Amino acid sequence: MTTPRLPGRLGEVQIDGGLPRREDLGLVFDELDYQLATQAYLWSLPLVSYAQWQHEHREVFGATNSDLVAYVSYRDRLGIITANATTPYIMTLIRLSETGPLVIEMPAGPVAGGVSDFWQREFGVMGEMGPDQGKGGKYLIVPPGQEPPTTDGYNVLHSTGVNLFFGFRTLDPDPDRSRALVAQVRIYPYEQRDNPPPTRVVSPDGKSWSGDQPRGLDYWVRLHDIYQSEVVDERDRFHLAMLRQLGIEVGQPFAPDERLTGILTQATEAGELMARANAFAKRFAGSRYWPDRQWDLAIVLDNPAQRGPHYDELLERASWFYEAVTFSTAMKSQTPGVGQAYLGSYTDQNGDWLDGGSSYTLHVPADVPAKLFWSATVYTADTRCLIDNEQQRGDRGSRDPDVVHNDDGSVDLWFGPTAPEGKESNWVQTIPGQHWFSYFRFYGPLQPYFDRTWKLGDITTN
Structure with missing residues (x-):
């Protein structure tokens, strides 16, 4: 019986009586880990994208949970994947693990926005298309697994993740009125509602930054970091098993050895090639x-x-x-x-x-x-x-x-x-x-x- 030649690392494996030689088992497991990593890459793209953007907000712009970042100029938007070059973006990325229940106040006027988790699933709409219908209102965002501390006077939204994205656009073409609307948006922890911290509007101010998914080992660093606080959806538990095999686990440091570092680096290259073909x-x-x-x-x-x-x-x-x-x-x-x-x-x-x-x-x-x-x-x-x-x-x-x-x-x-x-x-x-x-x-x-x-x-x- 002739054993067919297998692809990748498995092509070097010699089969003896239907089993790989003991000394070739490392090649088999290397290929397994590589394939797990390429699939984990494709699965985690939206999560790592927002985790990278959150990292840039904090480390490059100095933005906090209570700040908004305004992308107005062309240079401001150069780091946003497929940004619209015509209208400004106002947005932030928040850690509910640090804030607890969160209040967002939307002004009355032509504003449209929403909130999503880091899997980029929208769970709330605000402004003209939301429950306030452009008349302004307060939204109370509740972390996963928690009950709202109150409902009086709030539109309550139950977040589907611990990390969330909040973004909106002003629909008024007049720049002065648009800036005035942005200045009225407030973000603060519910527990600080009696004396909320100011909501700053931060500008990228010409800084060089990147919101696209990082390459090489940095991709896996972002994925590990975000899962130290993020909830695990029931649908994703098998993928978390893949990550565990790749050295990414909740509550454990990410310290890949030389073998795993090489596999993960190659997997990001192959995974991105697959992602490009899949998209383009x-x-x-x-x-x-x-x-x-x-x-x-x-x-x-x-x-x-x-x-x-x-x-x-x-x-x-x-x-x-x-x-x-x-x-x-x-x-x-x-x-x-x-x-x-x-x-x-x-x-x-x-x-x-x-x-x-x-x-x-x-x-x-x-x-x-x-x-x-x-x-x-x-x-x-x-x-x-x-x-x-x-x-x-x-x-x-x-x-x-x-x-x-x-x-x-x-x-x-x-x-x-x-x-x-x-x-x-x-x-x-x-x-x-x-x-x-x-x-x-x-x-x-x-x-x-x-x-x-x-x-x-x-x-x-x-």
């Missing part, structure tokens, strides 16, 4: 939006709970949270004129990766079905963040007054390392040696988007 070459049924175009639904998750009809959306979740952060019901709106819609293109019209050294055109037909505005944004494939070009501009859209329209109302956008003559206002600069991809966003998508009677052009090689 989507294999999900229905993800291609028009059969004859290269545009995909960027968000392939069905809902914020990440639940399918008889399974949890493991690879769908890995796809979105490798290339982006946060997900709410509004981001995958099915109601004309409400919420947003996101399409992603990772290739040109021929299915080739988009190359920063080449030139491309995107034809945007007239009457884009977006009630509020639309935008096309360029991201660097390596970091999934806004392109850090000399232009310091990563998008073009309907809110840009200098964008030139064709006589029929359509718009031609240009992407490449140099601007086509006379097209500078419609051009986004790309960087030779870097692959890139684009999101096309519809804010307030209208019926022609949903019924697909309006069709966006491909990103076409010039």
Whole structure:
């Protein structure tokens, strides 16, 4: 009987009478740990993403549980995975293990926000789409397993995690009124309600920072650190068994030996390669939006709970949270004129990766079905963040007054390392040696988007 050659480390194992040689057992266990680590990488992407962002908030910006961070300028947003380059972000990442029950006060006015756990599952909506309906109100966030100390005067939200993300946008286009609304948001522990600490609004202030998942052993350091306080969902107990085999365990230090360090480092490289293929070459049924175009639904998750009809959306979740952060019901709106819609293109019209050294055109037909505005944004494939070009501009859209329209109302956008003559206002600069991809966003998508009677052009090689 001939034993077939096995892949990876197992190809070096010699089989004797159906069993591996005793001296080859180390190769078998190395391969087992490697495969566990690659799967744990794909599973933990959303958790490590927020853990990294929380680390940067604290260590780079000096933000506390009671502070907000305002990402306003282009440079502020360079560390956010697939950030919108058009509107500001106001957000923070909080440890309920340090605060206990937490109060968030939302002002009256055009504000929309929400809270999610570190698996990026939304568990509460605030502002115009929340229970206060834009009239302002107090929200009491209760840690997992606890009862609210009171309900009087509060909208009570039961957190699904010990660590949480809170973010919101002001919808008022006037900058002064927008800043005034941000200044009225308050965050403080419930036990300090009689004398709450001030809520500061912190700026990144041009600091270099990164919100994408770290590489190498640092990925596992973040994962270990966050699980020292985070709850374990029932659905994740087998994955925690994998982590235990990899030296990551609640209440124990993370101190991998040389063998395990090498395996974990290789696994992050392989896991990220799998994550990129899973995100940039989507294999999900229905993800291609028009059969004859290269545009995909960027968000392939069905809902914020990440639940399918008889399974949890493991690879769908890995796809979105490798290339982006946060997900709410509004981001995958099915109601004309409400919420947003996101399409992603990772290739040109021929299915080739988009190359920063080449030139491309995107034809945007007239009457884009977006009630509020639309935008096309360029991201660097390596970091999934806004392109850090000399232009310091990563998008073009309907809110840009200098964008030139064709006589029929359509718009031609240009992407490449140099601007086509006379097209500078419609051009986004790309960087030779870097692959890139684009999101096309519809804010307030209208019926022609949903019924697909309006069709966006491909990103076409010039």
